Amino acid sequence: MSLIQMNEKDDCTLGKLRNLYKTLKIDCYLVPLTDPHDSEYVLESDQRVKFISGFSGSSAFIIIGTDKVSFFTDGRYTIQAKQELPSDWELANQGLIDFMSKCNIKINFSEDIVQNIKSVKTDKEIELSLLYHARDSLAISTTLCYVTKWYESVSANQIESDTNFSFELLDEEDVCKLLADQRLNKLGADGLSFETISGFNENSAIVHYRINEKTTKKFANDGVLLVDSGAHYSGVVTTDCTRTIYLGTPPDEVIRHYTYTLAAHINLANIVFPNNKLSGSQLDTVCRAELWKRGLDFNHSTGHGVGSGTVVHESPPGICYLSQYKAKPTYFVNHMVVSNEPGLYFPEKYGIRLENVQYSILQKNQIENEDQVHYLCFKQLTMVPYCRKLIDPSLLTKEQLDWLNSYHKEVYEKLAKLCVHLPDYSLSYSNKCDLQLSIGNFLGWLRSETKPFVC
Incomplete structure (x- = not known):
């Protein structure tokens, strides 16, 4: 219940809070979306922002002034904020720090030494991350394969039958259930790292879409499916991956936008840069430049730090020139784990996002230089193929295609190796259909998705 709603019952108004300002x-007064432990996901009893505003997203600040209320969130929640906030509140279109500077509001940031230590992973944490991200990637890949094969089967039966073919359609929620079953019951995950986002067609354009009874879409026609999900493994590894696929035959517009997004994603994944010299805001331009030159952009961060069996969003590090936090920048060093997730969103039509988790590592073959500067590159932890039918290789450079082919080769080798140890592994969903996906079926699909593009 929001504070505004409570006005009708017991006169618990913003005026009471403002009366304390003079004293x-x-x-x-600043209202953050956090708890005393700075948790990423807070208990209902600590939902200060939700209590006072009715907003239910996971990122927000509120500044309650003497005569107006300013609300801050990021691009993931702009649409949701407009739907849930009181109509007389200001939805700020600038970063919190920019706003406070403009209004001459002073705030002091202190360096969190413990968080800085946590952001640099140990050799063991990287070793376990490689192991469990591959396992998690198998869960994602088999689920996407299953949904794709199901849709192809349904489409074929519709065409071949007259009018009497009977089946029950899969929907957005079914994808969440399939993924959870793979992770929790077959691959040993401790639990999900966040609520799975599964958005079809116009729902995929809502950055942090949440399934509900009113909006859940069935896969009754061709369209874009965006799936963002993650899990915790063995108390030490946290995963996060987004893939966008197309059910049916994609139009040229979707192929073009997907390939632009993939190009931006690859540019960041393939960068080489000096150790302890570049911040996330600087790295962000490497990714977004691919979209900017086409007049495109996205209104959320390009990357966030990922915890080790703790939280999926860990700070530092981060990759975003838009960040509302402009305190002392964190420079990338060896063994920082961060996501890489550019996207494009077209309201009421579709959205595209591609996300890998990657880690920074010192290059083995250092570029020769007089100052002996050490250079970093990114190695991929996520091992999930990109949607082949949505890639137009003519829109990618030779360097981008080389990276893509090398990545897909690694994806196939790692997932195929995992499958050798799971000979009885299969995927079915008896709730709604009788399609059985064997290891052989999956490897055939994976081989097709990861075959190299001609440069």
């Missing part, structure tokens, strides 16, 4: 000698 406290303050001009405004």
Whole structure:
């Protein structure tokens, strides 16, 4: 229940809070979306922002001034905020720090030494991350394969039958259930790292879409399916991956936008840069430049740090020139784990996002230089193929295609090796259909998705 709603019952108004300003000698009050432990996901009892505003997203700040209320969130929640906030509140279109500077509001940031230590992973953490990200990638890949094969089967039966073919359609929620079953019951995950996002067609354009009874879509026609999900493994590894696929035959527009997004994603994944010299805001331009030159952009961060069996969003590090936090920048060093997730979103039509988790590592073959500067590159932890039918190789450079072919080769080798140790592994979904996906079926699909493009 929001504070505005409570006005009708017991006169619990913003006025009561503002009456304390003079006593406290303050001009405004900041309401963060956090708890005393700075948790990423807070208990219902600690939902301060939701209580006072009705907003249910996971990223927000509120500044309650003497005569107006300013609300801050990121691009993932702009649409949701407009739907849930009181109509007389200001939805700020600039970063929190920019706003506070403009209004001459002073705030002091202190360096969190413990968080800085956590952001640099140990050799053991990297070793376990490689192991469990591959396992998690198998869960994602088999699920996407299953949904694709199911849709192909349904489409074929519709064409071949007259009017009497009977089947029950899969929907967005079924994808969440399939993924959870793979991870929790077959591959030993401790639990999900966040609520799975599964959005079809126009729902895929909502960055942090959440399934509900009113909006859940069935896969009754061709369209874009975006799936963003993750899990915790063995108490030490956290995963996060987004893939966008197309059910049916994609139009040229979707292929073009997908390939642009993939090009931006590859540019960041393939960068070589000096150790302890570049911040996330600087790296962000390497990714977004591919979209900017086409007049395109996205309104969320390009990357976030990933915890080790703890939280899926860990800071530092981060990759975003848009960040509302402009405190002392964190420079990338060896063994930082971060996501790489550019996207394009077209409201009421579709959205595209591609996300890998990757880690920074010192190059083995150092580029020769007089100053002996050490250079970093990114190695991929996520091992999930990109949607082949949505890639137009003519829109990629030779360097981008070389990276893509090398990545897909590694994906196939790692997942095929895992399958050798799971000879009885299969995927079925008896709730709605009788399609059985064997290891052989999956490897055939994977081989097709990862075959090299001609440069």
